[in-house]
Amino acid sequence: MAWSCSLKSFLTVFVFTIFAVGSVESYQCTSSSCTSESCPSTTDVCTATKGCFNQMQKFDTPSTATDQVLKQKGCFTDTCSDLTFSATLGDKRRFSYENKCCTTEKCNQEDITPSSSSEPNGVECTACYSEKEKSCSSVTTLKCTGNEKKCIEVTGMDLKSSNLRLYGKGCATENTCNLKMDVLSGVQIQASCISAVSNNGNRALKSISSAPIILLLLKVLL
Template sequence: MPPSSALKSLLTSWVLTALVSSIVESYKCTSCSLYGCSADMQRTCETSKSCFVSKQELRASGMLLQHVEEKGCSSSKCVPRTFSATLGDDQTFGYSHQCCEDELCNQGDFQVPQKSSEPNGIKCPACYNVYDISCDPVLLDCTGTETKCVEVIGIDSPIFMIFAMGCATETACNLKNVTILNSIKIRTYCREQSSGDAH
């Protein structure tokens, strides 16, 4: 093949590759508000991003205290995360943030992890306090996949603070500046806990 012909062929394949890579497919994601997704709307996302669904539930003694749900298009790389914790004062928290990359893939009903009733042999100190970074813990029998003892510090503003201890899934460990319930930024710390040891 003459050099000019080889050069032309190389240039043609480079142009085609550039054109193909510059074409960005798009697809629709269900998009709805922070406080419920009963009236779904649709938005178009680029395939370089993804659809997401985020759902959180805070319960006390089994009663739902707060529920936050949001669906939409991720503005950056979507990072999936699911965890649960059982804290002092019989507070339970479930969190699920899922990602997907297909037409209306976040349209369905998504659930947060539910508390198991099966004891797993782990005991953790548990308490729940607002406006103070200390509390008087009592031992809590952990259940299901909540096999880590967790400490949670949550800040909503310079004034509002939550401090809690209890049982959590391993995925709840060592979180930094994760926003829950729309505005509370949490940091978590976990440690192993032997059965019957409160310290």
Template sequence: MFMGVTMSWFLVLKSLHAVCIISHLSVSSAESYPCIQKLCSNEKCDPNPNMCASSKGCFSERQEFEDSGMNNALEQKGCSEDSCTDLAFSATLGKCRTFRYDRRCCYTKRCNKELIQVPPLSSEPNGVECPACYSERGSCRQVSLKCTGEETMCVNIIGRGIDTERIPH
């Protein structure tokens, strides 16, 4: 009798081991699906976007930089090489200069085909003030900036413009 119980547990453990291996293989072999792949500048895009294959997800992202009423937009769609994370934020860079960004992830066939819009900026002051300085020449005079909406942190960013040679015109 004792021997029969031991055999049963052995068979149960062997069966559980087989179930674990099969489950692992079915979960780790993710289905691949196509995503729209394109780059646009100021709403000018290639009329025939490419496709890419992904098992991590598709993404759509949009960046808008506004400077004294002039709006420059960059939109990109494609396949995520790593896990995709949604992210949206805005930054006021000084008087009449704003940057807005929105990245959305999705996980089905061609799910990134829709146009995305960055959320509008709030004009409601929130009580936070930050030192601000924006210059394309390397030096500027710092001013106090009254933050609005969800912009509640002061950050120091130093950057360079993008290479417009790779963007369709």
């Protein structure tokens, strides 16, 4: 009798375990990777148990011929974190990154459209850009826009050769401070936030330059 009860208990646990494993939710995600603004219309699919991801990276330059785009979609097997940031450097260089995670059938199918704003936010940063050395021979002052309210210094190194790929300063979103990650299939960027440009010096220069004019007017009036 005891043996019969033990066997029934074992079978019950076994059947329950098989049912639990077999009932793990799974669904399909769009799977693709392309390096152009217009990705192929036909895409593959993958089966997900954790979720789908949708990622867009874009490096805008003064010429569309040198712009870089990387769009990736697929299933994530471990963890996935939403992340959006952007940085505008000197010489009209701007990098934007967005990664979205979702957990429904083909929820990553639509392409990500990067957002930007031209509305000044009152912050001004030193700006420059170089692909030859970790310094800039000439710098300008850049008026930051949108959510890019921090001044940044960034270095990009080639993952294979460890050679310099880029160096620059400019405006960036707050979450770029102390950021270190791989982007654009082979570049490791390391960023840190720096001090914004102060307007006090400009005000002082204006006051000094206007002093002789004020003295001259006083002499004329007196």
